[in-house]
Amino acid sequence: MRIAALAFAVLGMSVWSCSQKDLDPFADIKPDESRFTKVTLVEKLNEPMELEVLDNGDVLFIERAGKLKLYDASSGQTLVVGELNVYLEHEDGLLGLAKDPNFEQNHWIYLYYAPLDYQPDVNRLSRFEFKENLLDLASEKILLEVPVFRGCCHSGGSIEFDSNGNLFLSMGDDTTPFESDNYNPIDERQDRPANVDAQKTSGNSNDLRGTIIRITPQPDGTYTIPEGNLFPPGTPNTRPEIYVMGNRNPFRISIDQHNGNLFWGEVGPDASRDSLKRGPKGHDEINLAREAGFFGWPYFVGNNKPYWKYDFEKQESLFEFDPAAPINTSPNNTGIENLPPAQSALIWYPYDESVEFPMLETGGRNAMGGPVYYREDFEASDVRFPGYYNGKLFIYDWMRNWIFTVSLTENFEYDTMERFMPSTVFDKPVDMQFGKDGALYVLEYGTYWRAQNDDSGLYRIEFAAGNRKPIAKIxxxxxxxxxxxxxxxxxxxxxxxxxxxxxxxxxxxxxxxxxxxxxxxxxxxxxxxxxxxxxxxxxxxxxxxxxxxxxxxGNSRPEVSVDWGGNKSFYFDTEPIAYQVHVEDAEDSEINQSAIQFSIDFVEGGYDLIGTGHQEEQVVLGENYINQAGCKACHAIENESVGPTYRNVSKKYKGQVEAKAYLVNKVINGGSGVWGERLMPGHTHLEKEQVEEMVSFILGLEDPDFGQDRLPLKGMYEIKSSENPDGYYLIQASYEDQGANGIGPLKSSYQLFLRNHHLMAVSASRFENTAKANADGKNFIRFTEKNSWISFDQTDLSGINKVRLLLNPGNVKGKLEVRLGSPDGELWGSTEILEKKEGIAFFPVQIKVNPISGFKDVYFVLRTDSGVSIWNTFNLETISFER
CATH class of the missing domain: 2.60.40.10 (Immunoglobulins)
Structure with missing residues (x-):
């Protein structure tokens, strides 16, 4: 028993008689990630969508194919407790789940789903009884049916209740983005498909698609309209259920139970570049509505970046929409023409780096709105989150696999955000909710879209303020x-x-x-x-x-190595390098030379760098690019997902001479019709060289010799100079032995990584009291304190006789020392005392160094007697190791 707990017992005091800060040492201090534990409850689910944590610790959750499942906390078992027949094509199915605020008394739950074999096509909001851990299908009360177009995209479907018993339901715009080049779909031509104009849905005050509605369910299965919705009942050409309109795909919503604030993640359009004719590139959004309003789509995105009114017939841009006075003049509009002023998103970010929110990283986008936490709302359990998170909004991204917490000002404007559990793996989080115990329950969809994923699951994140379990490493x-x-x-x-x-x-x-x-x-x-x-x-x-x-x-792993005649860290100017691959194995009496895999590739950069050393598996560049680009969300190698398997693509195009060029164009620019009606969007943000490697990997699945130019295991290789500072050579060799003594074959791989000898200082291995700066179009390092440093670890210095720097001392008078092994290790070289040169920003400085061989950790250390601060720094842009 802890001393604090013993004291309470002896004194006969209630823990609730003390202030929260007395009980919660982390009320004002951010707890270390190590205090959180991610506990696995269920794994290998089939497209999980939404969850509800019951007061007894059981968890209800739904799968898109129609199943309602229950995780029984007492037994640890997961049971199928109900199933609906649902239309499962495109993005429809069983989409939304919520329990009634009085669930413990009335046992009602609400489901939003696409009924199968029902005419006309609708998505349906219904109430059911859930008794004795079973869904009573006969108890269904249909609250609402929304006519939809069964053609493509954006169904939404998240359900939440506020503290007043009002039900919120999000619905997507039911509009295809592909017919409009992934910008805003406002095609008004009458001969076009029915779902190419979002002005018919999310821009239409008389349609529930593209909205988040707010209704008050009644005991008889009907609903009433609460005060304060966007359009009062009786307003001509409007739907009174609408709370917010102007949404594209509000996939996950949440309600702050203390003040009624509505949050949601808006999945934005796919355009990767700004267009002078159409408007801004796509952004995802985190939105906040304190009251009813119009949130811009399809006329604005992000912080009200305007699209152009575009004539698709004449292919002319007519005018930019005005967020202060948006108008819907589409012939497909059945609602009002003059819409309410557009509201800006709280947070917005594109595929590439966000100027306003760079911490949100880059890549695919699927923004989700999570809960707002208040410690006092939950029981005083051992796993309850600390008060540090009071009032913070949890947001997450399905594609980027991160969770952030967002702090707002007193006026509910954006203040700050920080990554939550940054070193923890989340595999496409799709819903999250705090349970009565104050732990965070997270539902993860898993890697592949429209698939039963082994890495999907239900998890509980627990906090431990007291005694914590050890962490064992072996x-x-x-x-x-x-x-x-x-x-x-x-x-x-x-x-x-x-x-x-x-x-x-x-x-x-x-x-x-x-x-x-x-x-x-x-x-x-x-x-x-x-x-x-x-x-x-x-x-x-x-x-x-x-x-x-x-x-x-019983079997020792083979030893694989490559004798490389040049420097083993850098490549320089064009030159031939002698090499030889060596393989030794204690059990194999003879090495099968043809079984040795050997390759030398030049990689343009732009993706995670691959380290050096012995690995069991050889890196396949094409698959590496596929994994990092997130392509396996829609395609798998063997298992069916949204698109065709890579294996089937490889079979289809095997032996076709023009297959590679054709598929590269398809990946970059998009296309449809080959594998069904669904259109694959273009990937113009990917470099062509990377796409070529991806396609070569796919085609090689059925034709292992495709594109292979086998190098001899001994010879000369001509390294070519490159102006690309991020480009690198990857030299790999691997061998799998024949097994021995009942132990199966073992594989070893050797990798050698050669980078350009012209380095950006920001690419260093480690940093101490420095900052990465991005100013005036340059990326550089700011040394912000005396004796601050950067290091390049395990660098081959063989043949290096000078180091050239491009630097700007700013207002600091000092020098850079180059030391080996540690910041105070052997002095390898040094600049003179440097100071700012008037009229010159960055200028070159050369350091003569003593010849040395082998691998060393190389430190660049600032020595100065001047005052250094974050505003008064010594700056280093590039480093060149030269022969």
Whole structure:
């Protein structure tokens, strides 16, 4: 028992008699991520959509294919407790779930779904009874049916209740973006399909699509209209249910239960570039409505960036829409012509870096609105979030896999945001909600769109202010090798965040004989076999965790290496380099030379850099690009998803001479008709060279020799100079042995990574008291304190005899030292004392260095007696290692 808890018991005091700050040490201090634990409840779901946490800890959630499931907290089992027959094409299905505010008494839940085999085509909001853990289909009360066009896109479907018992339901614009080049779809031509003009839906005051409605359900299954909606009942050519209109695809919404604020994530259009004829590129939005309003679509995006009124017949831009006085003059509009003033988004961001919100990163976009947290709303459990998050909005992005918390001002304007659990993996979060216990429950959709994903699931994020479980880490000097195999085990990295806890260790080496209580024991496996070594770690209060590591004895992993005749960190000017691939294996009497895979690739950059060293698997550039571009959200290699599998694409185009050029064009510019009616949007933001690698990987699935130009295992390779500072050479070799002594084949890979010898200072490995700056079109490092530094780790200095810098000392009088091993290590070279040159910003400085060979950590350290601050800095733009 903790001392604080004991004191309360002895004094007979109620914990509620103290202030929240007394009970909550993290009321004002941001807790470390290590205090949060992501607990797996259910995995391998089939397109989970929305969840509801019940007061007893059970969790109801829906899957798009029509199933209602229940996670039973007491047993840990997941049960199918109801199923609807739903129309499952495009983005429809079972989309929304909410429990009634009086669920514990009336057992009502609300579902929003697309009924199958029902005419006319509608999406439906219904109330059902949920009793004894079963959905009573016969109890259905249909509150609302929304006519829809079963053709493409944007169904929305999120349901939430406010503290007054009002139900909010979000609906998408039911409009295809592809007919309008992924800008705003306002095609008014009468001979066009019915779903190409969003002025018919989200810009239409007389249509519920593209809106978030607010209604008050009644006990008899009807509803009334609360005061304060956008259009009072009886207003001609309007729907009184509308609370906010002008939405494209408000996929997830939330209500601040303390003040009624409505938040939602708006999934924006796909255009990747601004257009002089059409308007702005696509942005996703996080929106806030304190009262009813019009939020711009299809006339504005983001902070009211205006689109052009566009004549599709004449292909002419007529005028920019005015956010102060938007008008809907479309012949498809059945509502009012003069719309309310457009409201700006709270947060907005495009595919590329956001100027206003750069912390939101880049890439695909699917913004979601999560809950607002108030600690006092939840029971005083051991897992309740701390008061630090009081009043903060949780937002998340389905494509970018992040969660942020947003703080607002007293006037509910944007103030700040910060990443929540940045090192934790979230696989396409699709809904989240705080349970009665104050833990955060997160539903994750998983990698592939329209697929049952192994990485989908239901999770609970718990906070621990008191005693926390230890974190166990296990590693070994060897995990494979010939018998007898001596293994040095390590528990390095094992820790407990409670400083007073002492940990005990229990090892079981998995062969029925070996055990140990040492933190880092050594054990010898005498016989071949596969063994599961287990480490159990226990703290002094009895909390324990365990982790395992597989040890395979009887076959040693092959050793693969490449003798490279040039510098092993950099490439310079065009020159031939001698190389030779070596493979050795203790069990294979003869190395199968044809089984050795060897490649040298020049990579243009723009994606995560690939490190060096021994790996079990060789990197395939095309697949690497596919993974990082998020393409597997719609396509998988083998399993069906939204688009065709890569395997089927490879089969279809096998042997076709023009296949690569054709598919590269398809990926970049988009297209439809080959694999069905659904249109694949263009990917103009991807570099052509990267798309070519992606297509080569796909075509190579059925034709392993496609595009392969096998290099000899010994020879000369001509390195070519490049002006691209981000480009690098990736040299790889791998070999899989034949297995031995009952242990299957093992594979080893060797990688050598050569980067341009002209480096941006911002690409350094580590930084101390420096800042990355972006000003006047330049990216550079600001040294903000005396003795601040940057380092380039494990750099091959062979052949380097000078270092050239491009720098600007600003108002600081000082010098840069180049040191090896540490900031105070061996002095390799230094500039003279430098100071600002009038009329010159950045200027070159050359440092003569002593010849040295081998790999070293290289530090650039600022030495100065001048005052240095964030406003008065020494600045470094580029570094060139030269021969």
């Amino acid at each position: 590693s070994a000097s060897e995990t494979t090798g010939a018998a007898p195999l001596e293994v040095v085990f390590s528990s390095e990295g094992t820790l407990d965040f409670d400083p007073q806890d002492q940990l005990t260790f229990e090892w079981d080496f998995g062969d029925g004989r070996g055990k140990s209580t040492e933190p880092n024991p050594t054990y010898t496996y005498p016989n071949p076999g596969t063994y599961s070594a287990k480490l159990m770690v226990k703290d002094q209060e009895g909390e324990q965790v365990e982790t395992t590591l597989e040890i395979r004895v």
